[in-house]
Amino acid sequence: MTSDLRDLLAALTPLPDKADAYAADTYVQETVGQLDEIGMDAARFARGHSMLLMKPDAIVARAVEPTLEWLRDSNFRVVSARTVVADRHFVRALWYFAWNIASPERRRLADLLIGISEALVLVVCGPEDELPTPVRLTSAKGATDPRKRRPGELRHLLGRDNYLLNLVHSPDDPADVLREFAIYFDERARARALAQVCAGTDRSAEAAELADALYSRTPARDFDRGTALDRILADLGETPGGLDPDADEDCARLLRGAWAADRTIDPWSAIVLGSHVLPMRTGSAPQTLRPVGAHDWLEGRS
Template identity: 25%
Template sequence: MIEIPPSLTRNSRKRDLFGGDPYFRDAWDDIVNLWPDSREQIMRLHQTALVVFRPDAIVSRRIEFALEIFNAKGLTPVAVTTFKYDRMRVREGWRYQLNIATRDRIDVMDMLLTCGRSIMVLYRQDLPDAQLPTTVWLSEMKGPSLPAGRAPGHLRFVLGKAQVSVLTFVHISDEPADVVRELGVFLPYAARQRALRSVNAGRDVTTKLRAVLNEQYASSAEHDLLMANVIQKIRLIIREPPHRKECDPLVDRLNAIQAGASSDWRGLLKTLKDRRIQLDRWDEIAIAAELCQRHFPDMLPVIPDVGLDAWTR
């Protein structure tokens, strides 16, 4: 077991669980080998934020807004790489939070996150806050997953036109301990070594980041992720032969969904498949994301999010 100091997390439950977590231990061993001095370990981790631009942010084509905000806040990208979520990374990335997620939400997360590559950026704060680790205050800036709580200053508000709970666009590690664990979850050994060496070198990799972003934009079509636009697209398709029918159950499904009387996205997608109406994968995701259930009521995650309050008390 690794004894994790409070300078990496203010959550005692997290310290207990992460001390034996294999992903945390993988990345921690790398960090100790690179920075043997414990004071340097803490300093480096306090200066560093881990940011993941997810596939929904990439297809929304609004990541430049976030880059401008980060630059204005005195943040310098010092490492950039890409990775692809798979079934295991989805579950291990949110191992201590998915206990409150419905089957519906997990299925849509799988659809969305595995649909393309994600961009991971490690940022250094050039003017470190004396009290707060960089990733703590930056995580607060991303805004909540619940759209009703997002405001124009939040990254999740800025990054996408579609404001839906499961479309969160950007992930930022809550605390320094999460930076360590998520390096272990998202990156295999060789990629993790490259990222940490890049952090150690401390060079501004903005040019590389722009190149990686343009590459990911080129590899996926743009999509606004608005279900209303997808439904309009379907309505136009079924007006034309050979899809047109006098009495059409598909129209009834669309009407019920738009009226708020149905959230059966699985039934809608099955009906479209049965009718051989081909949608883009992101069309399907836009529908499922809007209609899927969120969380089980009255349940708490194994490890709740840790925000500014825990660090400023």
């Protein structure tokens, strides 16, 4: 199966290293196997569909409704929507091939973030185009780096100009769709989602209902750095001498000290402050698989 799968993946990503790695990946094998069982062409599914993960920060930000509007205006249709419970293993599975350059602090913040709320996964389809749906969605979604976001992109629309708290995630290319589909959903959930995919009905209203349920369990919170620092200082019951609230290193030292002493501080405030003052990358370990952009796809197909 691995050689056949490698041939399939070679047509779904412009990165040979990714095709090689994914051919032995359990998540990819599960999705392709289940698609084969129901007679659905894996390549067509992966090119024509993508997933948009509304992370816990998107739930806190009440970002689902504007996202649904943006998807509709951008000619994407939501064909399935499901709530997922994430844990630290979910995070490491999803970003396995990039997480080796994440700093220890970023991993800690990510683990705190998944404890804030469940997430919402939207399965979307788009028109047949020169670009596959996942490539078009990722390009239109906007960059992780706030400085690179442009008007009209989803992340620009949603605001919260923050590298870590970027609200949404989507697979880069069709090969990633096959892998991430099995990370989000177990076999039974995949079967239900695929039945909805086959029906092709717009399920935006259902997504909005799921969002309302998540909102009822997850309070809206402030994304402001100063507010986060004030809450942490209140939790600690003291302000360290010489603390400059505008100095990143002072605030980073405050967080590291609280964690080292196992002090109880508000998780959301730690996430917000940490996202501003802690390093996101180690700068030492090589990235296993680089992200794919629309240019990569077009060049790889030419």
